[in-house]
Amino acid sequence: MHCMKTYALLFLALCLSFSGLGQSSLNRPQTPTPPFQYTIEEVTFKNIKDSVTLAGTLSFPDEGSNFPAAVLISGSGAQNRNEEIMGHKLFWVLADYLTKQGIAVLRYDDRGTAESTGNFKEALTQDFARDVEAAVDFLNTRPEINKKAIGLIGHSEGGIIAPMVASNRPKDIGFIVLLAGVTIQGDEVMKLQKELSLRSMGSSESYIKQEVLFDTELMSIITTTPLENLAESLKTFTKDYVSKHPDFAKNKGMTPEVYTNTIVTSYTSPWFYNMLNYNPAEALKNTHCPILALNGENDTQVPSKENLEALEQLKSSYPEKNITTKSYPKLNHLFQESTTGSVFEYGRIEQTIAPYVMVDISTWINTVVKKM
Structure with a gap:
């Protein structure tokens, strides 16, 4: 996407498909490095309905048991389990931090991507939601996991998928976190x-x-x-x-x-x-678990103001809903500290995600789980 001819296509997705752009020379200081003070397990699980096998990584603390867990749901475009973009491995950085805070994390390659089977190009958002349901089913088989405290963390399009799954599987989802999630049509x-x-x-x-x-x-x-x-x-x-x-x-x-x-x-x-043509309003209305929605005010892909306002209006209409919203000045779509928020800054910024965002996510999850 280096010229005006291709720039027109920049707006044809929630643009998270930039991987493979000279990543070997990029400095990414937040990318986790060993030794890891927690268990890392390579796993596979099946979406039986669609005959898809998803490959991913499950991380959980070395000590303790009955851990709350989060499934990470990627944004638009074919993403690997780390939601890798321009050398940034956002989901790996987030999984590393959350696991250190006592939260198990499952992240996986999108269908038809990296080690997962299936056809990515022909899939709709609703198909990706079934993959998430398969991830939840898998976590329910794991003895390390607190079955009442399985949640979803969705970034961008993943923020559309999380309420889809939560509204469809209310007994199985304990919380959802929307990171630059889309809440309007x-x-x-x-x-x-x-x-x-x-x-x-x-x-x-x-x-x-x-x-x-x-x-x-x-x-x-x-x-x-x-x-x-x-x-x-x-x-x-x-x-x-x-x-x-x-x-x-x-x-x-x-x-x-x-x-x-x-x-x-x-x-x-x-x-x-x-x-x-999809409006997330109905799924959000039918989501009854606690919701945390975080947006960056420099986000040029999923505008902070309009999307958070939609959630605030939902909360006003249904006061019983547990909805927390927060916007961050200067943070872009990837939650990097940025100057303009333009997608062309993503690769130039060494920070993968502002650390205080991860603190807010983990603090909120652990607070919600304690009340369960």
């Missing part, structure tokens, strides 16, 4: 994401306004058109729009034909179409 997130990302790059307000107008019309079509008719509708709309605004495609370094094809190909992906 996908099309709204995309429009906000585009605006914030362009602003973080220093784009002019007139350019941003033009992009937002295009996206507003685009999202209206996507959310009102059946998938089988979408390609033709997007082609007609984009060709017409570009003909009326000749510089629109040119400014992205594309011909009108290439830009039109890019839009049609990208937005007719079943996963993406499903994501844009």
Whole structure:
């Protein structure tokens, strides 16, 4: 994603698929190194319904028993168990810290990724949710785990999946943590994401306004058109729009034909179409376990303000719900201390995750578990 031609695709996912970019030379001081003062076990478990075998790592303290446990759920894009991005191994850093605080952690490769079987490209968010349910089922077989204190920690798209599973399996989920979780409908997130990302790059307000107008019309079509008719509708709309605004495609370094094809190909992906039309509100309403939602105020992918406000409104409507929200100044989508929050900063920042975020997560989990 180094030029304007590919930059247009930056907004076509909650952009966590940057792995493999010169990682050997990157300094990542928070990546855990041995010796480890806890048990690490390589495990596999099965999503029987989908005939998928997930491979992962279970970590738990050396001493004690009946540990609370958390399943880590990755964001969009094919992620390995460490949610590795530009040399950062966010889930490994988080798992290491939580395990040291007495919390067992299961992290695993997405289906069809690394050592896990299955087809990643054809999977929808709901399919990934079934993989999480399989992870929960696996933890329920482990003698080290407190079966009443199994929770989910979802990052980005994982923050959509966690309430899906919690609402579907209320007796099995003791808590959920949403890290930059999406709590509003996908099309709204995309429009906000585009605006914030362009602003973080220093784009002019007139350019941003033009992009937002295009996206507003685009999202209206996507959310009102059946998938089988979408390609033709997007082609007609984009060709017409570009003909009326000749510089629109040119400014992205594309011909009108290439830009039109890019839009049609990208937005007719079943996963993406499903994501844009999915509203997490119902799953969140039907989630009855404690919820912790953390967002960075420099996040240009999942805007902090709108997504936390949705949870606060839910809490206001249902006062009995145990919902805790917190936003962090200067933290980006990966919870790194950042300057602009742009995705192009992720690799340049040596910090993988601000340590105080991990403190907040572990403190909250251990407090919730004590009350169970």
